Amino acid sequence: MKWRKLNKILHRDIGYALVALTIIYSISGIAVNHINDWNPNYIIRKDTITFTPHKEFIPNKEKAINYLVSQLDLGEKIRESFRPDSASVQLFLEDQTIVANLVQGRAIIESVESRSVFRETNFLHLNAPKKLWTYIADIFAFGLIVLAITGLFMLKGKQGFGGRGKWFVLGGILIPIIFLLLYFQ
């Protein structure tokens, strides 16, 4: 088999095999790239509500919880509770967390929703599963290198690497070099 035919077969079949992983890593890459602007894993909603403040501290935890429950008219079952300080109560419901200051009469209700697709892609991209996934990710990375190299030699002539292709490759090399010269310390 001629080397160019083998090159085409490799590029085509590895390309097919890596479509899903490339899309997963790309979606997560964009999501994680903007981590300072948004939360790529969760949609967090916070609502502040007010209620009649309790005039003095309630030393007993159960009484403090009962007071808050009566004020907020909570119907949901309380899974857990905690007192971060003498004026506050933290309640954990099925899908919400409530942090309330009884003396100020103010409560923050937080609900967390998983950002589907992004969370799953981030889970894989950031190698949270570890174990076998580490090797899958290594194979994917190696596959991308093979794709890049075989991609150079897909076409012959004017449209190939020897023609206009080399200028595109040069441009692609220059982009990281320019940024390294500008920002790398």
Place this chain on the structure above:
Amino acid sequence: MKKYLFSFIITVLISTVLFAGEGKKFGKEISTKESTQISEILNQPDEFLGKTVLIEGTVLNVCKMRGCWMEIASDKEFESIVVKVEDGEIVFPMEAKGNKASVEGVFYAVEVEEENHEHKEGETCGEEGESCIHKTKKYLIKGLGAEIQM
């Protein structure tokens, strides 16, 4: 060719199921047998500095962005401790909030500088009205492994 491809896909799927994580365990397997109460650790921090401990308590908060820390309630009111892990090494999910967790890790302290406008008695730190910088110790646990009842 189709036969090989099919075998490959089946092998990958079976291996994935076999090697998949349990979903409730994070990081290394917990090896410490006996747990220590958080209140006991915070009551005599110098005794536990640098030691590996196993703590248990309700998860109060989780790092929203990277899942790189979680706050565990102490057995005593008004008291909690933060478990910090290396970014990306362990990722705690936000669903952990309100659930019981067992965490194994190394107890350590960091010095935190706090700006305070109220001068302590006999304290002079600059002109009148200027703030004082107080150095306080904050105690944390470097998380190695955790199990969350989710």
